[in-house]
Amino acid sequence: MRRTREPCPPWSDGLPPELLDIILRYVTCLADRVYFAAVCRAWRSAAEVYKATPCQVPCLLLPSPVAPSFLSLHSGATRRLYLPESIRAARLCGSHEGGWVALALGQWRGYGALNLCSGAMVPLPDRLRIPSEHGWIDNTCEHHMVIRTVTFSGTPSTEGCLAAAHVSSASNIAFWRTGMDRYWIACRRDVDVIEDIIYYKKGFYVLSNTEDVMVYAPNIVNGNSPLMMSRTSYLVQKRADYKPVSRLPKGVSMSRYLVESRGKLLMILRHFRNKQRREFRIFEMNLAGGGGGSEASWVELHALPGRVLLLGRGCSRAFEVSQFDTLPVGNIYYLNDTSFNLTLESSNGSWNPRTNMSVYDFHKPRNKTRRYPRKSTSECSAPIWLIP
Incomplete structure (x- = not known):
């Protein structure tokens, strides 16, 4: 009927x-x-x-094994997100334009890149191999790995796409290229503590906790050759008020993010103390000799004209406010993603349910930092920016 x-x-x-x-x-x-x-x-x-x-501002994806949702920064409304039951409890560890997210279905395996708009899935390996000093790869030695964050150079399903992963394993950084279905290629542990990774100007820029920058770029011989990554380092001059972690006052912590804005590389320094107001400082990477050399310095910016920042490990973005009437100039939307609990990940994959997003007014730092949304939980994963 x-x-x-x-x-x-x-x-x-x-x-x-x-x-x-x-x-x-x-x-x-x-x-x-x-x-x-x-x-x-x-x-x-x-x-x-x-x-x-x-143009669409990223949404805040709020994972849940029962009722996943997303928050729109345009309207401020939270909408239900209908996902297959098999991936609702996955841990999210990266995102890319076009609705792509990187996820981990299990504790040590089940990695992949999923398009939430089309449902397309690109499997990612769960082991890594470390090249020798002579460039060849030991096929007999593969290491288990836990992926913390993944950064893509382009659409994960396209040929030639590269990915850099901040991992916990025999190395702390690994690389992948479309078609590599067995393993990631790791590099020697050149960076002690990785703060953030961004794809910028045909290379992966890696920021350390000492505010040094290293760049990893592929050595392309032909499309069928094994993936090999070359490394270059910038001689970054220490800023006058730089302090190593060991010299910070008790209870004070810092986290650092990399963002590309108007063709420049920015470092955002988040300074916070337990139960007290957060502070942010923004620095622009200044290359000596007009950009032709390997020497650089961090120059502080005291204003963020016409822009808004969205911070997240491996998925930070800067947007021009002229594209959006609803976002105030100078706002910094940031996720409370300063730590990664490997003990929880290796035991049951759970996450801190108090993880949320907050907003900081860079031009009016005395304004009270506000949480937005106020009520949100992450039972299986930290929230992440979903980029349409």
């Missing part, structure tokens, strides 16, 4: 197309546009005619 179509809501009838067009101009969140189009046929037709989809 044919199902009777439900009548349109009475308030939706009779609205002229010109008014619907004006409404759509203010509905900048892609998820909200889907809800708009679901009201009735007339609204769906208006949404189809209005093709100008605005």
Whole structure:
């Protein structure tokens, strides 16, 4: 028997197309546009005619094995995210433009890159190999690994895509290329403590806890040759007020992030003390001799004109506020992802349920830092930025 179509809501009838067009101009969140189009046929037709989809700010993905959701920074609304049951309890460890996330289905294995929009999955290996000093790879020695974060050079499903992973294993950094289904290629432990990794200007820039920068780039012979990574280091001049971890006051901690903004590489320093106000400082990487040499320094920026920052390990982004009317200039949205508990990961894969996101006003630091959203839990993974 044919199902009777439900009548349109009475308030939706009779609205002229010109008014619907004006409404759509203010509905900048892609998820909200889907809800708009679901009201009735007339609204769906208006949404189809209005093709100008605005640039999308990342959403905050809130994992849950029961009811995963995401928070839209456009509207401030939290929406339900319908995911296959098999991946709801996965740990999220990276993201990339186009709706891609890196995830771990198990404690030591089950890694992959998943597109939440299309459902496409790219498997990632769960072991690594370390090349010898002569460049060859020992095929008999493979190491187990736990991936902390993954950073991609491009769309994970495209040929030639590279990935860098911050790992816990015989090395702390490993690399992968599309088609490598058995193992990651690791490098010797050149960096003691890795703070963040970003793909920038055809290479992976790695920031250490001493604020030094190393760049890993592929040595491309031909498309079928094994992946080999070369390493170069910048001679970074220490800033005047730099202090190593051992000299920080008791109870004071720091974390550092790398962000690309307007073609420049930024280091964001997050300074915090337990139960006290957080502080942020922003530095721009200045290359000596106009960028042709290997010497560099960190120059502090005291303003963030026209921009907003979203911070997360391996997935930080800077956006121009001119693209979005709803984001205040100078806001820094950051995740409380300063630690990775390997003990929990190796035992039962659980995560700190108090992980959340907060907002800091860089231009008005005396304003109280606010949590946003106020109520959120992460029973299986820390939240992560979902980039449409």
